[in-house]
Amino acid sequence: MRDYLIIYVNGKSYEIGGARAFQTLSNFLRYDIALTGTKVVCAEGDCGSCTVLIGQPDGESITYRPVTSCIQFLYQLDGTHIITIEGLHYDNQLNPIQQAMVRCHGAQCGFCTPGFVVSMCSLFNERRNLDERSLRAGLVGNLCRCTGYESILRAGLEVPRHELHRFDELYPTSQLLPQLTRAAGDPVRVEVQTSTARDLSPSPGTAGEGGGEGSSSPTTNRTFFKPTTIAQAVQFKSLNPTATPVAGATDIGVQVNKSIRDPQIILALTSIPELRTIALDNNTLSIGALATLGEIERRTEELCPEFAKMLWRHGSPLIRNAGTLGGNIANGSPIGDTMPALMVMSAEVELTGATGPRRVNMNDFYVGYRKSVLQPDEIITRVFMPLPKPGDIFRLYKLSKRHDLDISSFTAAFYMRLEDDVISDLRIAYGGVGPMIYRLRKTEAALKGKPFTPAEVDTAAEIALTEISPITDMRGSREYRLQLAANILKKFHAEVTGEHTYDRTTPPSRPTLNISRAGGNGNGKAV
């Protein structure tokens, strides 16, 4: 068993052991190897300044995805290739994307710029022919406070496509792939005692490793284990029931950085190939717990567009490239975006413990605020999602202060069947209205067997309000959430009955941004 990590950065390999293995990727880049182009602002994955590319073996190639490095721990990244802003130039020259950003004034203060450049390089690596809509969708995870984004969009549209190189031309797959595959295939275990007298990460953005709960004592013991099979993972979990399973770390990363949690024993599920697979079987999508939200989004775009559309608003592309469906379920937030959908679809979650796997319906999974039936010796291994059949009406809603990259104030999911204009089946789930996601059983019962009419919907809206207990917090007042809870039923009705309603979730179909060329200062000319 290896007791150190192997991680490649800009083509160069690093062996990292001891306490350093427990730090975030951004801290490692900035403070251990002085790649300070990667900036840290929020330390919670919500601004994109720390965006880097993570390359993972994917069959015969290496797939690179942009992620926020502030909430990625090194121990998740064994056997990966990281490309940072410093590794994106061509022969010591600015690449065409960087040149366009310079030319179009895409940078002002420059603090967000490396993150934007990395994200944009990734978008162009996937697809040369990017239109404005794709640029907007691809860059919602990167915040800029100076430019108002217009110049960045313009830069993206002005990139000379034919001059672009793919990442595998900069970092040949033939050389890297065998090395990454070999490293990913090894189990790794690191045990360490850390002290407040030694520090690894003088980061301003984070409390730092050892900054969390229970670390007021000068020394802390930490263990991390990266299994390569489910059996190894489950065995470790039974022996260490307090171990924290880590997949994408988009929640745990924030909690560690903000001193909310400080897991001492970590089970990194990141190198178990069978947990990554997504398969379609008998109209049910079987999703490995390690499949990222981004992978599921791409997979459901045609299979279940309504689900894909909801995922499209889940965090940002940077979050979805790291965050997993299994992690979203395990985290169990009452405002988690996927759960209402999974509940009305009657999805099942597979939990695997020492005695083997069992399946639990999502409607029975949660028992209270962030509490579930998951036992300490179990891990989530798969999710089985029955897809809506022809004739099923399936609608998802998310309301948030900002449309994109925001946590919901309120979510709703509807699954309905109409027979002769009469509701024959109905499932409704609301999020953001109490300590957990609620199924609205009374409302469902009141509508079942009734015609789907405005009057019935109005009555049902009244009942819905009796089934929820929203609170006032920074995302919205109780009154706001109650009003949404009633209105969303009416909106659902309007949509189903074919009325033209407001829907911003679909990005604008035609790029319409008026991109005036930078010119002089004459009468009426654009500046």
Add this chain to the structure above:
Amino acid sequence: MSIVGQNIPHDSAVGHVSGQSLFLDDVAPLRAELLVDVVGSPVAHGEIVSINLDEARKLPGVVALFTHKDVPGHNHIGPVLKDEDLLVEKTAQFVGAPIVLIAAETRAAIAAAKKAITIDFKPLPAIFSIDQALAADSFLSPERIIQRGDINSAFASAKNILEGSLTTGGQEHFYLESQIALAYPGEGNTLTVHSSTQHPSEVQMMVAEVIGIPFNHVTCICKRMGGGFGGKETQAAQPAAMAALVAHLTKRPARLALSKDDDMRITGKRHPFKGFYRVAFDDEGRILALDLKLYANGGFSLDLSSAVFERALLHADNAYYIPHFSASGRICKTNLPSNTAFRGFGGPQGVINIENILEEIALKLNLDALDVRRRNMYGAPRLSPSPGNPGEGRGEGLPPSHDNLTTPYGQLVTNNTLPQLFTELPERCDYHARRKHIDSFNATSRTMVKGMSLTAVKFGISFTRRAMNQANALVNLYQDGTAIVSTGGTEMGQGVNTRIRQLVADDLGISYDKVIVAATATDKNNNTSPTAASSGTDLNGAAALDACAKLRARLAVVASSMLGNVNDGLNPEPGYVAFDNNTVFDARNPRKKISFKDLCCQAYELRVNLGERGFYATPGVDYNRETGKGHPFLYFTNGVACAEVVIDRFTGDYRVTRVDLLMDIGQSINPGIDRGQIVGGFIQGMGWCTTEELRYAPDGQLQTHSPTTYKIPDISDVPEIFNVHTIDNPNSTVSLKKSKAVGEPPLLLGACVFTAIKNALSYAAPGTIPPLSLPATPEEVLMTLTRLGALARTPATVR
């Protein structure tokens, strides 16, 4: 071709896009460098009973812990009044008020020390809102007023009167680089402080005063900031003073970098305001009299609140002539961090009130708000008084010379481009056709509602404190013909360095790449003004040009003797020497050229001084804040913008579908950089009006202290159609190269998004004036729809 006016990329752009630009946290640690952090008050108002540091001192890695007792100089600080404690002595006045400084070798030790330090408080009653402060008579300042005419008699005779109020929220700067400073001790009690600051001289002075050393012992350097927006005008000084204090007391380098959460929790923001107004107007919507009372939430100390408030009053007229005018009010003292400068500096709060009032007048009279605004703008065509004319009362009782171009504070609006802007934008954006389309859309849709509004800005350029309207610059030439310019201007992304490079290169007739703008440092430029009030280029650029002019004069003497030749009949005449394209020649014989480099070499040989100081003081500006009269601004930057929105009547969700923006920024020094300022400023203003909401728990804890909960606009919020244009104005003769300051004014145009939402809501509830507060979040919009009974109605039947 002149370098001024060219679209040259930002002078740090290459470094920014490649990750090579160094920000302060990117600077490698110095030998034995200490990390500094702050333990702040957990309560909004409380008296410190005891502080126990014993356990924390024992922790490995903790080097020192300091309280106010360790401050060798002055612990009482503040840019205007010394009404703050650097480290709280007795009473904490806001959540996060700094009490103990931790100096440690590791981040882990700091985290452990924070847990080990215990502070006991005797809690005191706390107030947070303007309403609470008004009830408690809690103020930071006396009343200020700007008035003209006789509002009482105007109201007495007016046919139409509206009353109302407007609540506007604060705004977090959200500069991406949080407050940071690095200080290290030098010989003999000197200190060097690197600070991410808009005001190096302020940092220099505060550090010196806190430590108790002369100003000349402290050098403050600022290479660049990762954004400022006003948030680093005064409030970069406290972190710098703390780092300097640790460096001074421990004799080790010390760096303090606030986390984003702590920065948002403990630093000041844009001032929340509440405005109470009464307005009298004729049947065509012309304002006859305005009585506006403004109250600002200043937080616990004055900081720059008096100047911010003054600018709010000075912009309460905005682009509109109001014959009988009174704007007055006070700054409230509350138990929040001290609110401070933020791009616009009170201007947005003044402007949003009058724009909101104009929108309401239009609703009241059932007129298009654009027509109402045009009738009220400065320089609107005058009506001839006649008995039947409702506009007759305008200007009554005022001196005959008093036309509709004089502001309530007495400054004449010259080079007034507002009428042109108000004519041109509606045409460009097809306002009237779109208005018809919106009317018919709203008449048929029961699920959505659209709205549109066009607002203006007339932003006064100059510091209202007269002394701050000065700058000095140092220009050094070297024997290879290159130049280094140093000014007090600080680079926060806005491009001041790029513009100064252009100005200097242009003036000396050398190419842009021969000029470097050095990091701002107080040992090169003394007593500098903050880079603020949109004046960075105006002031520092003018000072640099003054230095260049003096250098050219000396070099012309040298050059004339190199170029002139008595035999050719051309006596050396310095007055004919011209500088262009890296060469120097006699204008009477342009074919004979010498290189600028050779001229510099020759000047050195002849012992002619190749360095020069320049100085600039804005002429003519003055303002008496006691009387509310004067000529506070050198000129005005004007603009108009029109926004269209569509609202979901079920959820209050909305989007801005189109924005058209037209500005007068004079003759641009750098069109690309100016466009960036216009677009960035507008979107920031839109954020203030829409999604940027500061929410506090009942105990005063900020709940929205990171981007997860505090929502600045992101790329998908940029309007789908976004047209940005400028007019040609060659007549701004008072300003630098006929350019106009552009940093703040476009932010104020974000107001049109707020009024567009209000306009949309008015369609949903015809005959009402929607009571909308700012920010108009989806929640605020939905709750307003609910209050108005204007939600999407259930249709009678299923289709």
